[in-house]
Amino acid sequence: MTRRPLLHRLALLAGIALVLAACAIAPAPRAVPDAPASPAAEAPLSLIPQVARLVRAPGQFPLRDGVPLVAAAGDRGAVAAARWLADAAQRSRALVLPLAPSAPATPSPAVRFVRDASIVGDEAYRLSVAPDGVQIRARTDAGLFYGAVTLWQLLTAVPAGAPLPALTIDDAPRFAWRGLMLDSARHLQTPEEIRALIEQMAEHKLNVLHWHLTDDQGWRIQIKRYPALTRVGAWRVPPDAGRDGEPKRYGGFYTQQQIREIVAYAAARHITVVPEIDLPGHATAAVAAYPRLGVTGKRIAVSPDWGVNTTLYNPSPATVRFMQHVLDEVMALFPSRFIHLGGDEAVKDQWQASPAVQAQRRRLGLASDDALQSWFMDQLGSYLAAHGRRMIGWDEILDGGVPGNAAVMSWRGNKGAVAAAQKGHDVVLSPAPDLYFDQLQSDRADETTGRIPVKSLADIYAFEPVPKQLDAAQASHVLGAQANVWTEHMPSFAHIEHAVFPRLDALAEVTWTPVARRDWPDFLARLPVQLARYRAAGIGYADSAFAPSIDLDAEAALASGRAVITLANQARFGTLRYTLDGSEPGATARRYVAPFEVMLPATIRATAFAPDGIELAAPRTRVIDRRALLTRSGNALLNCPGSAFRLRVQPEADATTLAPVYTVPLFNSCQQWPAAPLDGITALRVTLQRLPNNYALAHEASLVVQHPHATPFGELVAHVDGCDGKVLASWPLPDPAHSPRALHFDSSIAPPAGKHDLCFVITAPTDGPLHAFDRVELGEGGK
Numbered sequence: 012m013t014r015r016p017l018l019h020r021l022a023l024l025a026g027i028a029l030v031l032a033a034c035a036i037a038p039a040p041r042a043v044p045d046a047p048a049s050p051a052a053e054a055p056l057s058l059i060p061q062v063a064r065l066v067r068a069p070g071q072f073p074l075r076d077g078v079p080l081v082a083a084a085g086d087r088g089a090v091a092a093a094r095w096l097a098d099a100a101q102r103s104r105a106l107v108l109p110l111a112p113s114a115p116a117t118p119s120p121a122v123r124f125v126r127d128a129s130i131v132g133d134e135a136y137r138l139s140v141a142p143d144g145v146q147i148r149a150r151t152d153a154g155l156f157y158g159a160v161t162l163w164q165l166l167t168a169v170p171a172g173a174p175l176p177a178l179t180i181d182d183a184p185r186f187a188w189r190g191l192m193l194d195s196a197r198h199l200q201t202p203e204e205i206r207a208l209i210e211q212m213a214e215h216k217l218n219v220l221h222w223h224l225t226d227d228q229g230w231r232i233q234i235k236r237y238p239a240l241t242r243v244g245a246w247r248v249p250p251d252a253g254r255d256g257e258p259k260r261y262g263g264f265y266t267q268q269q270i271r272e273i274v275a276y277a278a279a280r281h282i283t284v285v286p287e288i289d290l291p292g293h294a295t296a297a298v299a300a301y302p303r304l305g306v307t308g309k310r311i312a313v314s315p316d317w318g319v320n321t322t323l324y325n326p327s328p329a330t331v332r333f334m335q336h337v338l339d340e341v342m343a344l345f346p347s348r349f350i351h352l353g354g355d356e357a358v359k360d361q362w363q364a365s366p367a368v369q370a371q372r373r374r375l376g377l378a379s380d381d382a383l384q385s386w387f388m389d390q391l392g393s394y395l396a397a398h399g400r401r402m403i404g405w406d407e408i409l410d411g412g413v414p415g416n417a418a419v420m421s422w423r424g425n426k427g428a429v430a431a432a433q434k435g436h437d438v439v440l441s442p443a444p445d446l447y448f449d450q451l452q453s454d455r456a457d458e459t460t461g462r463i464p465v466k467s468l469a470d471i472y473a474f475e476p477v478p479k480q481l482d483a484a485q486a487s488h489v490l491g492a493q494a495n496v497w498t499e500h501m502p503s504f505a506h507i508e509h510a511v512f513p514r515l516d517a518l519a520e521v522t523w524t525p526v527a528r529r530d531w532p533d534f535l536a537r538l539p540v541q542l543a544r545y546r547a548a549g550i551g552y553a554d555s556a557f558a559p560s561i562d563l564d565a566e567a568a569l570a571s572g573r574a575v576i577t578l579a580n581q582a583r584f585g586t587l588r589y590t591l592d593g594s595e596p597g598a599t600a601r602r603y604v605a606p607f608e609v610m611l612p613a614t615i616r617a618t619a620f621a622p623d624g625i626e627l628a629a630p631r632t633r634v635i636d637r638r639a640l641l642t643r644s645g646n647a648l649l650n651c652p653g654s655a656f657r658l659r660v661q662p663e664a665d666a667t668t669l670a671p672v673y674t675v676p677l678f679n680s681c682q683q684w685p686a687a688p689l690d691g692i693t694a695l696r697v698t699l700q701r702l703p704n705n706y707a708l709a710h711e712a713s714l715v716v717q718h719p720h721a722t723p724f725g726e727l728v729a730h731v732d733g734c735d736g737k738v739l740a741s742w743p744l745p746d747p748a749h750s751p752r753a754l755h756f757d758s759s760i761a762p763p764a765g766k767h768d769l770c771f772v773i774t775a776p777t778d779g780p781l782h783a784f785d786r787v788e789l790g791e792g793g794k
């Protein structure tokens with residue numbers, strides 16, 4: 012799979028405005044008219060997603076040990092919500108809040124869960140905090156639960172032991188589908204890790220976990236009728252297996268008992284788990300297990316290659332029956348209304364080359380292979396419908412006609428959503444790259460793996476799920492939106508946490524909060540407390556939005572021996588502080604106000620602080636001397652013209668650490684250092700990292716550029732003044748079977764003076780390993 016809030020208090024606005032102006036950060040949040048502000052309101056309450064309506068009131072309520080949570084004993088939904096709140100309060104604030112079946116005989120403070128038929132909305136609730144107690148009122152179980160979540164957020168938004176402010180919240184979600192897709196086919200997560208992710212989803216009021224369980228690289232769901240799906244299909248041999256300690260097999264699967272436990276855990280938090288069984292493409296693992304499912308009938312291996320494999324299911328009646336049997340067990344495990352059947356990236360080469368498949372297409376009277384795919388999926392969609400379920404698929408299911416009453420998940424931008432909604436089909440917005448959490452969230456050198464271009468925290472927050480092309484009636488078919496966590500380049504749960512958090516906060520607000528209540532600066536003001544919640548829960552979130560960049564004009568610094576330093580961060584939020592002696596920049600370190608000058612060599616450390624003094628990001632360090640200014644990380648080099656596609660990857664396909672990372676221009680092994688400073692340069696040193704070439708590109712393989720090479724394994728060639736310019740140096744690449752992964756090249760050069768573009772071309776055969784640049788260094792005077 013390639014696949015703004017209200018009630019911001021004026022006092023806070025003024026305070027943040029002063030801080031932001033001093034730091035040259037973004038403008039202060041605007042006030043959005045709503046309920047009148049209370050004089051007691053001094054700061055925004057860290058409620059994420061922002062609630063639909065909040066009214067402050069005089070007074071406070073101390074939620075202390077022993078305050079009972081009152082829920083009628085026969086009301087299972089109320090008891091479950093109260094129990095979740097008790098566990099969350101114990102975990103986060105060490106509070107003991109006992110459950111009580113009824114209110115005490117004498118009036119006393121309590122948190123009461125009350126059924127209220129007047130609350131409109133399946134997930135709506137009213138939360139009231141008064142000096143004499145708290146009430147959570149809702150018509151439904153989900154409403155009571157979300158009221159409990161908001162009360163817990165209030166509890167953790169104030170200092171430990173502090174009373175809760177009196178207020179009334181009336182809240183309900185904007186969309187019914189508030190989702191996150193987790194890909195467990197490319198890389199697995201443990202059941203414990205998945206439960207941790209589900210818990211965070213619940214705390215953000217997300218309600219759909221789309222679980223991607225089958226693909227070319229692995230079949231992860233136990234099907235008892237067909238045990239080879241996991242005995243064979245759950246295991247792959249990584250590229251370069253057995254080399255340099257790399258494991259010989261990767262894989263595993265979830266037993267049906269594990270799946271039942273995960274589904275129950277999610278259901279207790281009002282999260283529906285929607286499984287995905289991908290077809291007719293992304294079928295390699297299944298066909299490896301049962302070759303008769305494939306078009307050729309030949310035995311193949313589970314694929315270790317990311318991208319678009321060309322293996323398809325044979326769209327025969329026998330395959331339909333096989334998949335119906337699979338769906339019988341899937342439906343028994345997942346009570347969800349929707350079952351996802353994929354439908355994406357089904358390259359039809361095998362079908363087109365098969366006389367039997369083409370004969371079947373003609374017998375069915377179908378005009379195209381896209382129509383045959385639609386027929387195949389309709390067989391299974393109708394089977395689901397006969398069992399009270401409903402098919403949902405990626406937007407390719409539009410290409411041959413949407414089967415039956417299927418819903419469409421739009422990932423190829425928004426066009427699929429627009430086309431489906433205009434035809435009366437329900438849609439979920441999940442476009443690439445807008446809501447793909449495997450996109451990098453910054454271009455920082457210390458960012459970990461992912462796709463390029465960057466999709467930042469601000470980008471996710473700015474996403475609008477309802478396409479502008481839809482009228483009101485068509486827009487009613489937009490069920491909601493979800494973000495996707497594709498794990499080709501997220502081999503560990505640490506990668507997933509880094510990619511998901513805190514962008515999940517932005518997604519939550521996009522899918523829950525009314526448009527008029529969404530406000531980016533106010534969201535940022537509420538985020539520091541949420542980051543503290545993550546730290547308390549042990550969540551390895553990314554601080555990319557707040558981490559300081561330390562920038563300067565390298566050419567001027569080389570010429571003068573001094574540098575003018577500019578500090579900033581991606582979110583343009585917080586107070587930036589720095590040191591010049593290599594020490595930790597604490598809350599009393601120098602505050603950044605304007606660019607400042609340093610003499611070379613210099614070591615600058617900087618970080619950002621929230622208005623309340625809490626550190627927003629780990630300190631970043633930049634050492635500035637001549638050698639550093641004459642060195643470029645491979646991640647800082649640019650693609651050569653003609654191909655913008657870039658990936659940031661690790662040296663092994665299944666690495667479990669977050670670093671090192673290398674940027675790969677997959678379609679053209681050519682990168683540039685524009686305007687390199689060549690005055691006095693006499694040497695060129697380059698370090699490459701050899702990487703596995705495990706990318707299935709299908710028809711796009713024809714776009715890969717093969718540069719002419721003169722030696723068996725190709726060369727690294729350095730040009731000046733463009734990729735057709737003078738050759739400064741050329742080094743033959745060694746035999747990959749008998750050389751280390753890290754390759755070092757060093758040569759004397761005689762470049763022209765001044766600034767010139769350097770172009771580095773790797774001419775290795777395209778059917779061999781990939782080579783990524785680790786760093787390029789210019790040397791002076793024999794250094």
